[in-house]
Amino acid sequence: MVRVALDAMGGDLGVAEVVAGAAKLSREERPVRILLVGDEAAINTSLAEHRYDPRWIQIVPAKGIVAMDAKPRAALDGMPNCSINVAARLVRDGEADALVSAGHTGATILAASDCFERLPGIRRTALAAVYPTEQRHGPRGDPFALMLDVGATLNATAEDLVGFAVMGAAYAQIISDNDAPQLALLSNGSEPSKGTPAIVEAHKILSKMDALSFAGNVEGLDIPRGTVDVIVCEGFLGNVVLKMLEGVSEVVTDIARDAAARKFLWKMGLTMLSQGIRQLRSMTDWKQYGGAPVLGFDRVVIKAHGRSNARAIRNAVKVAAKAVDRDLAGQIRELRG
Amino acid sequence: MVRVALDAMGGDLGVAEVVAGAAKLSREERPVRILLVGDEAAINTSLAEHRYDPRWIQIVPAKGIVAMDAKPRAALDGMPNCSINVAARLVRDGEADALVSAGHTGATILAASDCFERLPGIRRTALAAVYPTEQRHGPRGDPFALMLDVGATLNATAEDLVGFAVMGAAYAQIISDNDAPQLALLSNGSEPSKGTPAIVEAHKILSKMDALSFAGNVEGLDIPRGTVDVIVCEGFLGNVVLKMLEGVSEVVTDIARDAAARKFLWKMGLTMLSQGIRQLRSMTDWKQYGGAPVLGFDRVVIKAHGRSNARAIRNAVKVAAKAVDRDLAGQIRELRG
Numbered sequence: 142m143v144r145v146a147l148d149a150m151g152g153d154l155g156v157a158e159v160v161a162g163a164a165k166l167s168r169e170e171r172p173v174r175i176l177l178v179g180d181e182a183a184i185n186t187s188l189a190e191h192r193y194d195p196r197w198i199q200i201v202p203a204k205g206i207v208a209m210d211a212k213p214r215a216a217l218d219g220m221p222n223c224s225i226n227v228a229a230r231l232v233r234d235g236e237a238d239a240l241v242s243a244g245h246t247g248a249t250i251l252a253a254s255d256c257f258e259r260l261p262g263i264r265r266t267a268l269a270a271v272y273p274t275e276q277r278h279g280p281r282g283d284p285f286a287l288m289l290d291v292g293a294t295l296n297a298t299a300e301d302l303v304g305f306a307v308m309g310a311a312y313a314q315i316i317s318d319n320d321a322p323q324l325a326l327l328s329n330g331s332e333p334s335k336g337t338p339a340i341v342e343a344h345k346i347l348s349k350m351d352a353l354s355f356a357g358n359v360e361g362l363d364i365p366r367g368t369v370d371v372i373v374c375e376g377f378l379g380n381v382v383l384k385m386l387e388g389v390s391e392v393v394t395d396i397a398r399d400a401a402a403r404k405f406l407w408k409m410g411l412t413m414l415s416q417g418i419r420q421l422r423s424m425t426d427w428k429q430y431g432g433a434p435v436l437g438f439d440r441v442v443i444k445a446h447g448r449s450n451a452r453a454i455r456n457a458v459k460v461a462a463k464a465v466d467r468d469l470a471g472q473i474r475e476l477r478g
Numbered sequence: 479m480v481r482v483a484l485d486a487m488g489g490d491l492g493v494a495e496v497v498a499g500a501a502k503l504s505r506e507e508r509p510v511r512i513l514l515v516g517d518e519a520a521i522n523t524s525l526a527e528h529r530y531d532p533r534w535i536q537i538v539p540a541k542g543i544v545a546m547d548a549k550p551r552a553a554l555d556g557m558p559n560c561s562i563n564v565a566a567r568l569v570r571d572g573e574a575d576a577l578v579s580a581g582h583t584g585a586t587i588l589a590a591s592d593c594f595e596r597l598p599g600i601r602r603t604a605l606a607a608v609y610p611t612e613q614r615h616g617p618r619g620d621p622f623a624l625m626l627d628v629g630a631t632l633n634a635t636a637e638d639l640v641g642f643a644v645m646g647a648a649y650a651q652i653i654s655d656n657d658a659p660q661l662a663l664l665s666n667g668s669e670p671s672k673g674t675p676a677i678v679e680a681h682k683i684l685s686k687m688d689a690l691s692f693a694g695n696v697e698g699l700d701i702p703r704g705t706v707d708v709i710v711c712e713g714f715l716g717n718v719v720l721k722m723l724e725g726v727s728e729v730v731t732d733i734a735r736d737a738a739a740r741k742f743l744w745k746m747g748l749t750m751l752s753q754g755i756r757q758l759r760s761m762t763d764w765k766q767y768g769g770a771p772v773l774g775f776d777r778v779v780i781k782a783h784g785r786s787n788a789r790a791i792r793n794a795v796k797v798a799a800k801a802v803d804r805d806l807a808g809q810i811r812e813l814r815g
Contacts, residue, residue, distance in 0.1 A: 275729040295674055329717040337632055337714065361721025365729040377674065378715060380666040384698025385719060389726050392612040392702045 151244020162454025268292030274367020488581020499791025605629030611704020
């Protein structure tokens with residue numbers, strides 16, 4: 142039985158939404174034991190509004206929340222018993238197997254690095270993002286691919302990029318049931334000579350690693366197409382690219398809605414167009430993809446999107462449980478060789 | 479009367495398409511004198527297929543084309559009288575005022591740097607791209623913004639970024655009739671402390687330049703939204719972002735077409751949806767934006783997209799003429815201060 146420490150206080154939509162996600166999951170066929178960490182009274186109030194199975198939910202009291210605009214180090218040090226600190230310690234002390242938070246990204250990563258060890262051979266942790274693509278991936282035909290690092294670490298070395306590649310491949314194997322995920326470096330041309338010195342050097346190293354299915358370099362075009370299963374890049378670039386994808390998704394939805402409102406006056410046309418919009422939207426809806434893993438620690442850490450609704454929280458907890466079940470850390474160690 | 483040297487041989491669609499663009503423009507109300515540079519027989523054959531006004535079109539013979547996969551330096555040196563070399567020399571020698579090519583990007587920039595001088599205070603030239611945005615820009619309400627450098631120059635210094643900002647602002651002023659284009663640095667956060675050391679330093683310098691309307695840093699989200707008129711970044715990042723935008727545009731069109739084919743069986747619905755697709759498409763259609771300027775030389779250089787059709791070629795020549803008319807180089811000098 143996997144136990145997940147869930148920071149109940151993080152998330153832009155407040156404690157009620159996180160609790161709703163936990164309640165939902167508790168009534169499903171294959172539940173996960175959830176430790177809801179945060180303000181006991183607030184959690185109880187929210188729980189009272191939902192049907193849930195109390196066998197799978199336990200409240201662990203904590204005091205304080207890291208605000209979205211806080212400086213992570215100061216916040217964590219100033220509030221030793223805030224929800225993310227308590228949740229991370231539960232995992233460190235073996236009372237839970239994985240950490241999930243929709244709160245402050247920097248604080249989540251910092252709390253994890255205060256409490257957990259890095260895996261051997263991994264110099265740097267990475268934040269990975271699951272994003273929608275045109276092509277489908279893996280035996281299940283998932284309409285998404287993985288990109289890392291999107292955590293805005295500047296100046297990744299060749300060794301860092303290789304570490305990201307290994308961790309991304311391991312995560313894709315586990316989450317998409319994909320035995321040999323294709324991975325590539327993001328560059329400004331497909332030739333091995335293209336890119337920064339770190340990319341060129343990482344290309345050489347990855348080409349020799351038999352445990353990985355390395356497809357070489359890909360370009361910007363290949364990101365939305367989804368030419369490969371895992372795209373590896375430095376964090377600054379990944380951050381810009383990921384935010385741009387979010388922006389494009391918003392803009393496409395806006396344009397389609399606008400076009401519908403202005404041009405298509407017939408009821409039937411509107412209905413039909415709205416189906417198209419829904420389909421586009423569901424393809425670009427990160428909520429269904431279960432959050433972003435923070436890779437490189439000896440424990441499973443999932444950062445759910447700040448705007449996660451109940452369904453997104455539920456998905457993030459499920460993904461965390463799956464990563465524990467299938468031994469993500471062991472898989473990374475094995476691929477690292 | 480502006481005279482444009484147009485490389486007739488570049489372009490994926492062949493000489494016929496370039497000639498068609500020139501022929502089209504020659505019959506318009508405000509024509510431009512076009513020097514069609516390339517294989518005389520081929521140009522004449524294509525010209526014979528179109529109505530055109532011979533007063534505005536002149537053929538300048540050249541021998542050889544730089545292939546799309548050629549190494550630029552070797553190709554230019556090996557074929558001194560190839561079309562791009564001849565066209566660049568026409569501009570150098572004062573027989574034409576601007577250079578336009580839909581051919582090999584690297585060869586176009588290299589031919590320009592063989593023949594032209596860099597503007598004072600500009601250490602590095604930049605390739606700029608006009609791309610579609612949700613928000614509109616300038617007094618004319620243009621649905622596009624400018625991004626530079628997208629030319630894959632690695633490791634831009636703070637001074638390089640400042641130069642890009644100045645050139646981008648000057649170009650936006652001229653092309654969009656926008657007296658005070660808002661410009662920003664692309665980074666991983668809006669705070670001045672965010673980004674690489676070069677970005678942080680460029681932020682400081684730009685904040686003090688009164689001739690510019692500097693809006694600080696923007697993030698990936700702001701690219702498709704079009705929060706500012708000019709986005710400045712290092713070439714590697716710009717290259718990835720631009721190619722990604724092209725990819726997103728393709729994917730959105732594919733998805734919409736696919737949804738139409740699978741779901742909407744009624745004729746009326748199909749018709750209506752196809753209007754929506756057309757609108758989306760026209761917003762993401764680079765063909766109407768008239769090519770990418772290569773900025774930083776003392777002459778006007780416009781790189782049209784390789785896949786330019788006649789209309790795109792015509793637009794690129796018009797843009798080149800406008801940049802000459804309004805003295806782009808003088809404008810850059812003035813803003814540089």
